[in-house]
Each structure stands twice: as C-alpha cells, then as structure tokens.
Amino acid sequence: MEYHATLPVSPDFLKKLHVNDILYVTGKLFTARDCAHEKMRAMNPKDLPFDPSGMALYHCGPLMKQEQEKWIVVSAGPTTSSRMEDVEDIILDRFAVHMIIGKGGMGKRTAKALKKTGSVYAAFPGGVGVLAAEKITGVSQVFWLEELGMPEAVWVLDVQEFGPLVVAMDSTGRSLYQRL
Amino acid sequence: MDEKHLKSGLVQLILKAETEIPPDVVAALKRAYKEETGSAKLQLESMLTNVELAKKKRCPMCQDTGILSFFIQVGTDFPKIGTLKGIIEQAVVQATKDIPLRPNTVDPMTSKNHGDNLGFYLPHLLWDFEAGNKVHITLLPKGSGSENMSALGFLSPSAGLEGVKQFVISQVKKAGGRPCPPIIVGVGIGGSADLVMNLGKRALLRPVGVHHTDSLIATLEMELLEMINKTGIGAMGLGGKITALDVHVEVAHRHPASLPVGVVIQCWADRRASMTINADGSWKVD
Numbered sequence: 055m056e057y058h059a060t061l062p063v064s065p066d067f068l069k070k071l072h073v074n075d076i077l078y079v080t081g082k083l084f085t086a087r088d089c090a091h092e093k094m095r096a097m098n099p100k101d102l103p104f105d106p107s108g109m110a111l112y113h114c115g116p117l118m119k120q121e122q123e124k125w126i127v128v129s130a131g132p133t134t135s136s137r138m139e140d141v142e143d144i145i146l147d148r149f150a151v152h153m154i155i156g157k158g159g160m161g162k163r164t165a166k167a168l169k170k171t172g173s174v175y176a177a178f179p180g181g182v183g184v185l186a187a188e189k190i191t192g193v194s195q196v197f198w199l200e201e202l203g204m205p206e207a208v209w210v211l212d213v214q215e216f217g218p219l220v221v222a223m224d225s226t227g228r229s230l231y232q233r234l
Numbered sequence: 235m236d237e238k239h240l241k242s243g244l245v246q247l248i249l250k251a252e253t254e255i256p257p258d259v260v261a262a263l264k265r266a267y268k269e270e271t272g273s274a275k276l277q278l279e280s281m282l283t284n285v286e287l288a289k290k291k292r293c294p295m296c297q298d299t300g301i302l303s304f305f306i307q308v309g310t311d312f313p314k315i316g317t318l319k320g321i322i323e324q325a326v327v328q329a330t331k332d333i334p335l336r337p338n339t340v341d342p343m344t345s346k347n348h349g350d351n352l353g354f355y356l357p358h359l360l361w362d363f364e365a366g367n368k369v370h371i372t373l374l375p376k377g378s379g380s381e382n383m384s385a386l387g388f389l390s391p392s393a394g395l396e397g398v399k400q401f402v403i404s405q406v407k408k409a410g411g412r413p414c415p416p417i418i419v420g421v422g423i424g425g426s427a428d429l430v431m432n433l434g435k436r437a438l439l440r441p442v443g444v445h446h447t448d449s450l451i452a453t454l455e456m457e458l459l460e461m462i463n464k465t466g467i468g469a470m471g472l473g474g475k476i477t478a479l480d481v482h483v484e485v486a487h488r489h490p491a492s493l494p495v496g497v498v499i500q501c502w503a504d505r506r507a508s509m510t511i512n513a514d515g516s517w518k519v520d
Contacts, residue, residue: 187293
C-alpha cells in the first residue's frame, strides 16, 4: 500500500502500516543522531527545549548553509540508524515519538520498543541527500548547534511529501532486516 | 605558478567528486534498477533521481561529504612539489565554505569539530611518485556509513583463499543495509595490517566493471560478487538481488605465517574524481 500522511499521525494509522508499505509524510521532523540521543537519554520531556511528540525523529546529520541568517538545507539524507540502537527504546518510551526515519535498519531492542509503543521505523534511501533536501520546505529551529556542531545538532525541519519511505519495521514487531 | 588558480582547480576537483558519480557507477546502478522489483527498485530509482539532481544543482549528493582521501601521483620533475600539501589544504577549507561540505573533522580527544575539514592527518594525502613533470590526483571522498563497515582479518595461512572468501562474505553480511548497498567491495590480500587496508581502499579506485588484469584475481572477484549477491541483502538492506555492483581485489605478497585480509566497503554513491596538473600549474579536472 502507499500512504500520504500528515504528522502527527493517529495510533490507528500507525497500526495500519505494515512492512513494505510506501509512505510520504508532511509535517515536522527533528534530526537526532548519536550526541542528541545521548543528551535526550539524560533528560525528561519537561527539560527538553522542544516537544518531540507529533514529530518524526529523523536519523540525519544534515549539510546546511546559512544565507543572511537563514538556514538552508543543502543535502539531508539519513545516517546509519543502528548506531542509535542502545538508546532508541528509551526515546520511544519517554518522549512519545512514534515514527523513526533512518536507513540500514535497527535491531531487536528497537523492534520490541516499536511494538510496545505502537510505533514504526521507516527507511529513506541512504545517500539520497539532494532529493531529501527538495522535500524540506523550511528550517524552523535548531538546538545545541554551538555545543554539538552541524551534523549532531537537532534541526527541526518542515517537510512536504517526504519520501519515498519504506515501512521497514512495523508496530507488530515485524522487520525487513530480521531475515538477514 | 599561479597558486590561486591551482587552488581553484582543486576546489573544482572536490566539487566534481561530491556532486557527480562516474559513468561506470551510474551504468551499474541503471542495470541494477532494471533487474530489481519492489522496495529495492524504489531505492534505486531514488538514487538515480538523486544523482541527476545533485549534478544539476551542483549540491553534494550525500550530506555525508566524507573524509577526503587524495591519491597523488607526483611527477618527480614537477617544479613545486613542496607547495602541493598547503594548496590542497587551502582548497579543502575553501570548498567547505563554498560548495559547501559538511564539517567532518572531530578531535577524538575533545570531540570538538574543527569546522573546516582540516585536522590531524586530514585530509588524508597518499603520495606516490612517477616519472615526468605532471601531477595526477584522484580524490575519493568516503562517508562513514560505509567506512564504519571496514574490517581487518588475520587468517591462518592454511585457511587459504576459501578462508578469504568466507571472511569477506561474513563482513558483508554483518554490514547488511548499513553501508548503503548496492555496495562496491574493495578487498586487500597480503602484506601487513596497514598495507592490506590500503590495498582494499585503492581497489575502489578501479572503475566498476573492470576486473583485475591477473586472471586468478579476476576469477576471485567474480566469485565473490556472485556470493555477495546471493545474500539477498539488496538495495539499502530491504531485500533484493543486487547487493554489490562489483568486487575489486588487490594483492601484496604475504609473510609465510600471515594471511591478512582487508575489506573496505564503498556505498552506492561511489564518488571519485581525478585531475591532472601540468608543470606550469595549469590543470584539468577529468
């Protein structure tokens, strides 16, 4: 099946998504990779400078440029998701994030957390940075840029029809990466 | 020699390497697209669209603009050998600002990002010498998604070539979808720990579809390619027939008691570009 969804999506919609479904999302994503995950692991939702619920978590360290104070996305494909495997279950559980976007897949621990929280993992093709940037219509906010640097900072991005995403791990615990 | 002009040539080299992939890789991706179905085909379609977009917009095709390895063949009669390192470094700083490139050099002790893609030992310059007065440079920017999947093995010599094959396949399986397949696999066999990894990386400089001139090595390459494509990992690990576009092997003689194997995996975005610098400083990016 192919779906075009606006974030945040309902729990019922998430349940409907199965592995190999194609998905395009419109709404807000926030980028987080190794360092942002580590920071979030040590924080409560009320301490976080942004509200991640309702957004999709995008494993991405974008290439950005600044023109007259305004941030522009140059290239923003996904980073390897498995590096976040040890933390992702905590993020899913604590921050009410229900959609992870990344590449290369995640392990059993995350699969279990996706099932528990009724969430999905969707894959965007790796290395496809310019196509991803074309689907990003704006940069709303950036957090921890000074401290973490461009790739590791949290960027809140507005996206329009972001995809094609392939649902690769669904809320029933199924994973396209399991059979490998 | 006009050093400013030479620096602009090196910036052009970096721009070309980051925004275009060579025709041999594009052709191989198109062949894979034709053969695949379902999710794997969709991945390849997006990759090919991205290749077009990156070239048209002159934007780096992947946000991970990588670690920059410059393979430099210096003609021993080139008049300004001593200035090359400095000019390359200046070009990297300029390219980081102008193209732009993602700042990818982090101090391992403090975790501070240097911000300009310079740092201890980076960019990585690999020097070789040749006769004549020209300089040939091939730039291989390589992202960490694939580089993190590199592996060094010291097999028992009795394991033989069969052991080498098993080692390569096990590394490719372990990597799964993480290095952005369809991959190109560089394999070094023989030598020492550092030499075998260097051979694995140098193997990636050979165009996709070109086998080793030694028929025994070429046969090994074809066998490995077939074995890798039987894993079913497929494009981005979502399952499929094409997991690798090619396998390239380079060998060194080995110590009687050692059988080192170096596996260097390259992502589908197999970015590389070359340039020639003439004795008067004029240049051409191929």
